[in-house]
Amino acid sequence: MPFQRDELVEYIRRAARPEDKYGHQPRLYSLACEVGRGLAFDDDVVYAAAWLHDLGVFVGHRPEDPALLAHWDHVAYTVDRVPGILIRAGFEATKIPAVLEVIRTHQPFDEPVTVEATIVRDADILEQLGSIGILRAVAKVGRDTRYPTFTSVRAVLEKAMKTLPSQLRLESSKRLAEGKVRTLQVFLESLAIEDQGSLY
Structure with a gap:
């Protein structure tokens, strides 16, 4: 078969x-x-x-x-x-x-x-960046014991932006990551302005 x-x-x-x-x-x-x-x-x-x-x-x-x-x-x-x-x-x-x-x-x-492992690992890292990365992380708030609040997810997104791009292996992945990192950076900068110090 x-x-x-x-x-x-x-x-x-x-x-x-x-x-x-x-x-x-x-x-x-x-x-x-x-x-x-x-x-x-x-x-x-x-x-x-x-x-x-x-x-x-x-x-x-x-x-x-x-x-x-x-x-x-x-x-x-x-x-x-x-x-x-x-x-x-x-x-x-x-x-x-x-x-x-x-x-x-x-x-x-x-x-x-x-x-094959390098390709899938790089793609999985890319899924944690950009708009999709934001959606996937925020969806866990309150239903995943690791992420009880928005503040806990903000820390995850900040860490992703700082650490994940450097772990990509392939040049194609690094190019794809550029726009995703910019999206994440703009989101986190906007969040810092809008949260009034009370994100929780």
Whole structure:
């Protein structure tokens, strides 16, 4: 059976909770293709990793207990479950280790060693910048124990602006980041003017 991409899409459409988490996957794949333009990479590996990499952060897959959630390794959970999901979707078994390698090294502090992992990691960093980065961060206020207030999210956005662009590996990613960083900078400057010292 050939790789059924639609099966991954439908699986994530059902699994992505809260519902707004669904949009990250198609955007990430699209960004990864843009980042990787001109490079030789396995598109099936990038596609599978982009759609499945965050499985362990969805409600219903992660612990509900705040104490357990504080120490939750969503990557290990995801890596454990992805092979079965891919096999059911007709994914080539010999490529599964490559998908797992992308998922294992998709976070900013990771050190990707394959071109597919580098592409997806850079794209995932870009998703944390610009207007999308702002929306994704603000959506967590009050529903993620790490972000109880707007002030806590402002700190996340400030850190993203200062630290994430320098962690990008590919020149294409760095170019794409320029406008996103400017958007984030303007937002934070406007917020500093408007918050009257009482953002909370």
